[in-house]
Amino acid sequence: MRGSSTFTIGRGTFLGLGSFEFMTFMRRGVFYTFMIYYLYDLLGKVTIVAMLGTFTMVASTLGQNFLWGRISDRYRLRTQLIVVGEITAGTAYILVFLLHKGLRDAGIDAAAGMAIILGLSVLEFFWSMSDVGWAALVTDLTTPEMRGRFIGTINFISSVGRMTGVVTSGFLYENGLGFRQGTIFYVVTVMLFAGAAIMWLASRTLKPTAHLTLSGESEIKDKSLLKTSDVAVNVNSENSRGFKWFLVALTIVVLGATSINQVFLLFLKLSDGLNATDEQVSLVVTAWTLGGMAASVLSGRLADKIGRAKTILMGLLLATATLLLYGFVPNVGLMTLIYGINGMSFMTLQTAGFALAGDIIPEHKRGRLLSRYNAVMALGWGPAGLLIGGPIADIQTGVIGISRHTAYNNTFIASSILIIIGAIVFLAKVKEPT
Numbered sequence: 001m002r003g004s005s006t007f008t009i010g011r012g013t014f015l016g017l018g019s020f021e022f023m024t025f026m027r028r029g030v031f032y033t034f035m036i037y038y039l040y041d042l043l044g045k046v047t048i049v050a051m052l053g054t055f056t057m058v059a060s061t062l063g064q065n066f067l068w069g070r071i072s073d074r075y076r077l078r079t080q081l082i083v084v085g086e087i088t089a090g091t092a093y094i095l096v097f098l099l100h101k102g103l104r105d106a107g108i109d110a111a112a113g114m115a116i117i118l119g120l121s122v123l124e125f126f127w128s129m130s131d132v133g134w135a136a137l138v139t140d141l142t143t144p145e146m147r148g149r150f151i152g153t154i155n156f157i158s159s160v161g162r163m164t165g166v167v168t169s170g171f172l173y174e175n176g177l178g179f180r181q182g183t184i185f186y187v188v189t190v191m192l193f194a195g196a197a198i199m200w201l202a203s204r205t206l207k208p209t210a211h212l213t214l215s216g217e218s219e220i221k222d223k224s225l226l227k228t229s230d231v232a233v234n235v236n237s238e239n240s241r242g243f244k245w246f247l248v249a250l251t252i253v254v255l256g257a258t259s260i261n262q263v264f265l266l267f268l269k270l271s272d273g274l275n276a277t278d279e280q281v282s283l284v285v286t287a288w289t290l291g292g293m294a295a296s297v298l299s300g301r302l303a304d305k306i307g308r309a310k311t312i313l314m315g316l317l318l319a320t321a322t323l324l325l326y327g328f329v330p331n332v333g334l335m336t337l338i339y340g341i342n343g344m345s346f347m348t349l350q351t352a353g354f355a356l357a358g359d360i361i362p363e364h365k366r367g368r369l370l371s372r373y374n375a376v377m378a379l380g381w382g383p384a385g386l387l388i389g390g391p392i393a394d395i396q397t398g399v400i401g402i403s404r405h406t407a408y409n410n411t412f413i414a415s416s417i418l419i420i421i422g423a424i425v426f427l428a429k430v431k432e433p434t
Contacts, residue, residue, distance in 0.1 A: 012205040013202055015202075016199065016201055016202025016205065017138075017154065017202055018153075018154065019198050019202075020082075020195050020199045020202065021158045021161065022157050022158065022160060022161035022164075023161065023191050023194055023198065024158065024161065024195060025158040025162040025165065026161035026164045026165035026168070026191065027165060027188050027191040027192065027195070028162060028165060029161070029162040029163065029164065029165020029166040029168070029169060030165040030168050030184060030187055030188060030191075031184060031188050033166050033169040033170075033282070033285060034169055034173040034176075034178075034179075034278075035052070035116075036262055036266075037173075037265070038173075038176050038179045039052060039113050039116065039117070040266070041176060042109045042110060043109075043110060043114075045394065046262055046263065046389075046393055046394055047390035047391060047394055049385075050262055050385035050386035050390045051386060052117045052381075053380070053381030054381070054383045054385075054386040054387075055117055055118065055124075056120050056124040057124075057378040057379060057381045057383055058383075059123075059125040060124045060131065060374070061128075061371075061374075061375040062125060063124070063126065063127075063129065064128045064129075064374055064375060065368070065371045065372060065375060068129040068132040069367040069368040069370070069371035070367065070368060071367070072132050072136050072367030073365065073367035073368055077133065078134075078137040079133060079137060079199055079200070079202070079203035080203075081130060081133030082129075082130045082133040082137070082196075082199045083196045083200050085127050085128070085133065086127075086130055086192050086193070086195045086196035086199065087192070087193065087196045088126045088127060089123060089127040089130070089192050090189045090190075090192035090196070092119070092123040092126075092127075093123070093185050093188055093189045093192070094185065094189055096116060096119035096120060096123065096185070097182045097185035097186075099119060100112045100113075100115045100116050100119070101180075101182065103115055131374050132367055132370065135354075135366075135370040135371075135373070135374060136366045136367050138150075138151065138154070138358075139366055139370065140366070142358065144358075144359050145304065147304070147358050147359070148300040148301065148302075148303030148304035148311075148351065148352065148355040149300045149301055150300070151300055151351050151355055151358075152297045152298070152300015152301065152303070152351050153296070153297060153300065155296035155347055155350065155351050156293050156297050158296075159289050159290075159293035159296055160293060163286050163289040163290060163293070166282055166285050166286050166289060167282060169184070170278060170279060170281075170282035172184050175278075239360040239361070239362065239433055240360075242360055242430055242433070243357070243360045243361060243369065245425070245430050246360065246426070247376055248425060249422050249423075249425040249426035249429065249430060250353060250373075250376050250422070250426075251376050252418055252419075252422030252425060253316065253319075253349070253418070253422035253423070253426070254376055254377060254380050255379055255383075255384045255387070255388060255418055256384075256388075256415045256416070256418025256421075257319050257346065257380070257384075257415065257418075257419055258379065258384040258385070259385055259387075259389035259411070259414075259418070260385075260389045261389070262389060262390065263385070263390070263393050263408050263412075264412075265281065266404075266408070267326070267404075267408040268280070268281050268284060268332075268335070270404055270408070272403065274329070274331065274332050274335060276332055283332070283336055284332065284335055284336050285339075287336040287337070287339050287340035288339045288340060288343035288346075289343060290340055290343065291339075291340035291342065291343030291347070292343040292344060292346060292347035293347075295343070295347040295351070299311050299347065299348040299351045299352055300351050300352075302314075302352075303351060303352040303355050303356075304355075307432055308352045308353075308356035308432055309356070309426075309430065309431075309432050311348060311352040312352045312356070312426065313427070314348060315344075315345045315347075315348030315349040315352065316345070316349065316419055316422070317345075318345035318348070319342060319345035319346065319349070319416075319419050320416045320419050320420060321341075322339070322342040322345065323342070323412045323413075323419070324412065324413065324416050325338050326338070326409065326412045327405075327412055327413075328409075353377075354373070356432065357370065359432070360433055388414070388415075389415070392407075392411045393407050393408055393411050396411075
């Protein structure tokens, strides 16, 4: 047996973690809400625009699974990875902007767009160390009895941050000027450096609490400990199989639920549809965040009370229903309500899903296996749009020749079918640990 450590959560620690999460999601809201429109102006195709999320997801997955997850487990690094990752990202954002600006000033718009995509992808390989550190740290800090509530509270804070970022982006974007002049890049960089400072300060308030974990690396002399070890090995083996099926089901669900992310934002602005303004787009996206805020705390408590699986299935039901309604919504007001409910579904899945992953994963493999969980969740960054949503939409409009409104609605229906398939796999193969 060997010693390892977890940490107690004081008020100062929780304040630091909450502030970091707020800053992280505010940054994402500021940068990515209108990036889809800016890249579409530069590149002109939904499928190509989806390459941003695809390439960054691939880079993140490679970094987390082949490097940072292993380092995190071997050296017990959590906050150190977060701090270094945030500082690296802040520096790289400025370099990406300067490269993009030079190409745009030269009149090479397509190259400027690809510079953003490729630059952020290289950055993401190194930045992903922060994702590994955060996921492992949160799991270290929590027990199964309170993990759902803690994650729900943290997700609520992140939703507030995202909403703040989305609203802010509506003022900073200015029809692309915020990206062209670099205002958004500079604001995001400041947030990254601030986040690194906050996490460094928070790490100083963590108080290690020594405990023993079974590692199988040394001889167990006490017979009672040997029996405990055998039980632990069997439980870990069962949990490992359950985790693999959980990832399979989650992969199908995430591909389905997020394959329409880019299509949906373009759908809102269709002249033969809702014809939403920039301010109305911000309103709809903010409703998604508000719905997620409401669901975060509630789903966390439900996950602890009635179980992770039942809570996840509730989220899947809401996701399927809302996707089927998108194409028939007559006005922005009703779309705001329905998209808000969709936000509830996603945050329910994210909260209960992370809690379930934390329950299943053995402590000594947290960095590596949480890297796989992060990789699956990251499919929504762009691969889902590149492989499913983008091609379905572009083939219908470019090859078959039907209207964009009808094509996008068909894409929503295909998305809901995938979620139903993922739900069936989850019901058939995944069981909660007891």
